[in-house]
Amino acid sequence: MMTEESKRKPIGVILREKGVITADHVQFALMEQKISTERFGEILERLGFITQYDVATTIAWQENLPYLDIEDVVPGEKELQLFNKNICYKNLFLPLKIEDNQIDIAIADHFTINDVTQIITRQTGLRPRIHCVEKNKLINKINASYYFLENPVESLLEKEINLLKQDTEHARGYEKFIGFLLQYAVKMRATDIHIRPMTSSLSIAFRVDGVMVAVLALPGSLLRLVSALKLKAEIDIAEQRLPQDGRFSETILHNSYDFRVSTIVTKHGENMVVRILPVSSAVMGLSQLGFYPEDVKLVEDIFTEPSGIVLLTGPTGSGKSTTLFAGIRCLDLMKKNVVTVENPIEYRIPLLRQTQVNEKAGYTFSDAIRYFLRHDPDVILVGEIRDHETAETAVSASTTGHLVLSTLHTNSAIGAISRLKDLGVNSFLIADSLLGVVSQRLVRKICPYCKESYEATKEEKDYLQDQDINIIYRGKTCDFCSGTGYHGRTLVYEILKVDKKMAAMIDKNESLDVISRYAQEHGFTNIFDVCRKKVKEGVTTVDETKRVLGKMRL
Ligand SMILES: [Zn+2]
Numbered sequence: 001m002m003t004e005e006s007k008r009k010p011i012g013v014i015l016r017e018k019g020v021i022t023a024d025h026v027q028f029a030l031m032e033q034k035i036s037t038e039r040f041g042e043i044l045e046r047l048g049f050i051t052q053y054d055v056a057t058t059i060a061w062q063e064n065l066p067y068l069d070i071e072d073v074v075p076g077e078k079e080l081q082l083f084n085k086n087i088c089y090k091n092l093f094l095p096l097k098i099e100d101n102q103i104d105i106a107i108a109d110h111f112t113i114n115d116v117t118q119i120i121t122r123q124t125g126l127r128p129r130i131h132c133v134e135k136n137k138l139i140n141k142i143n144a145s146y147y148f149l150e151n152p153v154e155s156l157l158e159k160e161i162n163l164l165k166q167d168t169e170h171a172r173g174y175e176k177f178i179g180f181l182l183q184y185a186v187k188m189r190a191t192d193i194h195i196r197p198m199t200s201s202l203s204i205a206f207r208v209d210g211v212m213v214a215v216l217a218l219p220g221s222l223l224r225l226v227s228a229l230k231l232k233a234e235i236d237i238a239e240q241r242l243p244q245d246g247r248f249s250e251t252i253l254h255n256s257y258d259f260r261v262s263t264i265v266t267k268h269g270e271n272m273v274v275r276i277l278p279v280s281s282a283v284m285g286l287s288q289l290g291f292y293p294e295d296v297k298l299v300e301d302i303f304t305e306p307s308g309i310v311l312l313t314g315p316t317g318s319g320k321s322t323t324l325f326a327g328i329r330c331l332d333l334m335k336k337n338v339v340t341v342e343n344p345i346e347y348r349i350p351l352l353r354q355t356q357v358n359e360k361a362g363y364t365f366s367d368a369i370r371y372f373l374r375h376d377p378d379v380i381l382v383g384e385i386r387d388h389e390t391a392e393t394a395v396s397a398s399t400t401g402h403l404v405l406s407t408l409h410t411n412s413a414i415g416a417i418s419r420l421k422d423l424g425v426n427s428f429l430i431a432d433s434l435l436g437v438v439s440q441r442l443v444r445k446i447c448p449y450c451k452e453s454y455e456a457t458k459e460e461k462d463y464l465q466d467q468d469i470n471i472i473y474r475g476k477t478c479d480f481c482s483g484t485g486y487h488g489r490t491l492v493y494e495i496l497k498v499d500k501k502m503a504a505m506i507d508k509n510e511s512l513d514v515i516s517r518y519a520q521e522h523g524f525t526n527i528f529d530v531c532r533k534k535v536k537e538g539v540t541t542v543d544e545t546k547r548v549l550g551k552m553r554l
Contacts, residue, residue: 008110011055012040014062025049028334048329048349052134053288059110060132068131070094070106070138071189072448072487074480075145079103082124085146091116092135094142102127108135136282143253144187153184157216164222174228182259182276184215186252188482191276195226197269202226209444209489210317211547213482226263226270233261241265249279256280283347286326289319290491292533298495302436303327303405306378309398311385313410313419313439319491320407321346323440324381327405328352331379340381341368357383366390369397369404382406391423398433412527413439413496414516417506431507439527440493441548443540446473447481451538460542464532473538490539492548494527 012029015021021044029043036043044050060067079095088094093116096104103126107116113130120128133141157180164172181204185193190206197203202223204216218225230237233246243264250257256279263272286296302310310327312320325347331338333351343357343365353375357363365382366389372380385391385406398404410419416437420430456464456472475485496519498506505515520526531545 009062010040011058011110012044014058015044015050015054018058018061020054020058021049024332024334047351048283048333051283051285051288051329052136053285056108056132056134059108063110063113063130063132065130065132068106068133069488070131070133070141073106073141074449075141077149080145080149083119085142087119088142088146089139091119092138093119094138094145095120096131098126101125102129104129104131106131106133106138106141108133108138140253140255147253148187153180153187156180157184161216161218161222165219170224174225177225178228178232182250182257183252185274185276186255186257188213188215193274193276195229195272195274197223197226197266197271199268208482208484209486210442211444211484211486213484223269226272229261229272229274230263233259235261235263240270281322281347283325283329283349284322285329286323289323289326290534291493292530295493295495298497299323299327299438300330302438302495302497303330303403305403305435307398307401307403308435309395309404309406309433310435311416311437312405312407313413313416313437314407314441315409315411318441319489320440321383323438323491324405324407325349328379328381336378337376338379338381339372339375339377340383341365341372342381342383352381364390366393369393373397373400373402377402379403379405384408385423388424391420391425395420395425395429395433399429404433410439413437413494414512414519415439416496417515418512427509428507431503434498434503434506436498437496438493439496440491441527442489443492443531443534443544443548444484444486445488445490445539446541447475447478447485447487449480449487450476450478450485452476453538456542463542463546464535466532469536472535472542474541474543485541486544490534492527492530492534492540492545494525494530496524 012026016026025044029040029047032043033040041055045052057067073096075094075096079098082095091112092108094106096106103120103124105116105120105128107113107130117128120126160177160180164177185206188206188208190208192207194205195202200220202218202220203214204218205212205214227237232248235244235246246261248259250259258277258279260275260277261272263270286299287293291299312324314320339353341355341357345354345356355368357365365384369380369382370393380397380402382390382394382404385394385408394404394406408416408419410416417430421427451473453471453473456469461467461469475481477483477485481487502515502518505518528549531549534540535542535545
């Protein structure tokens with residue numbers, strides 16, 4: 001008898017049928033499989049041919065099930081208690097929420113659907129409602145959910161603080177406290193921990209989704225935390241007047257992180273920031289980042305030109321390199337020699353030749369480009385253009401048959417043209433080489449747990465320049481979003497594609513206003529329009545748009 005299970009095709013076959021991967025990808029991955037113990041899907045992912053998001057959405061498509069971003073979900077305590085962690089781990093599922101006689105379940109592998117359904121029905125009598133999620137995110141969520149169920153980090157942290165407060169003899173070490181603090185930061189998805197001495201206390205804040213959130217106030221007697229962290233980061237604890245840097249690594253809930261510690265001295269004492277960097281970040285796809293389908297196509301078009309320069313612009317922390325690597329995935333990596341110079345390397349793709357800037361050793365962005373040109377490259381990725389030399393070498397390389405990808409600090413896409421000129425690149429060279437510019441920011445998404453609709457105010461309609469908008473959305477604030485009303489971030493962006501006419505205008509040194517008008521008449525959508533669209537769709541809020549774009553108008 002043919003069972004449901006045996007009718008299911010391996011993920012590689014479905015991805016091939018859906019056109020996510022090509023025959024060449026399969027061929028290459030099969031070659032790799034001979035010398036590896038990994039599963040086929042894992043090899044495809046390691047080589048950068050697919051992302052976990054591709055796999056999850058493809059399984060969802062094949063099985064006609066919904067895809068779910070599990071990062072937006074907190075499994076209920078009573079739901080978690082229905083199963084033990086090992087069963088979830090072994091069968092790769094996670095119970096999320098019971099509603100009436102149904103239970104929401106996350107799975108990551110279509111071959112487990114039958115087993116999981118049986119386990120759920122047998123153990124709970126409830127009907128499972130299955131959602132497809134990314135495997136790496138599911139494993140993280142299983143680990144974190146059960147770990148924090150047994151070890152509620154907030155109360156453990158509080159207990160430890162009390163013990164330290166009572167310890168007037170200074171006999172108690174800070175290892176435990178630091179451990180809980182780091183776990184708490186990871187649980188909150190913080191990118192930075194700020195430790196700030198005040199007049200008689202110590203304030204601890206996390207940066208979450210780009211915004212600071214105060215999380216703890218400690219008595220001044222716990223100031224030794226700063227020295228303990230300095231020690232851990234191998235920073236000179238005797239030096240308390242000069243700014244210092246250090247680092248340490250730690251594994252938290254099976255994931256490795258680099259912690260970069262830096263101190264500066266303020267009036268009240270040493271201020272410390274601990275930057276949290278996951279050791280390896282998963283490369284994402286363009287649509288997953290928040291590009292609309294028609295714009296995914298536009299970005300793909302720009303990235304797949306044989307030669308010229310493509311620039312990503314936006315402030316620090318606006319996710320430029322994430323987009324750069326999502327764009328690189330559009331390239332036929334097997335047929336192209338792609339070399340990179342980065343600072344630091346954030347994403348690793350084995351088919352790229354990735355190098356890291358080492359200024360002390362004299363290996364800078366511009367040196368790297370010069371070396372690369374002798375290395376027969378098709379594509380050169382330069383982490384950042386910030387000086388005349390790099391700008392000129394990058395642009396020159398792009399006019400001699402190479403595709404150059406890089407980032408610049410400008411506010412708008414069109415501003416990249418004047419920025420290149422400011423850096424001393426000739427207009428005719430810019431006109432000759434510039435293929436396109438993506439300018440981007442990250443806005444926070446409304447928390448899915450406390451999202452509510454409301455009638456837009458007059459002021460909001462004015463700001464959005466759309467009097468027809470009535471209902472928009474916001475987060476009411478809840479426990480899940482730690483009272484912020486937001487959870488996670490998405491991209492807002494504008495894409496400038498340089499056509500022949502625009503190139504001629506750049507060559508003739510036309511003003512940015514003139515070029516901008518031309519672009520708008522030819523389908524250019526500015527970042528504000530994308531924000532408005534995301535506000536209308538209930539993805540983000542007017543306040544968030546104002547916070548990120550400020551009063552900027554393009
Ligand atoms: Zn909320």
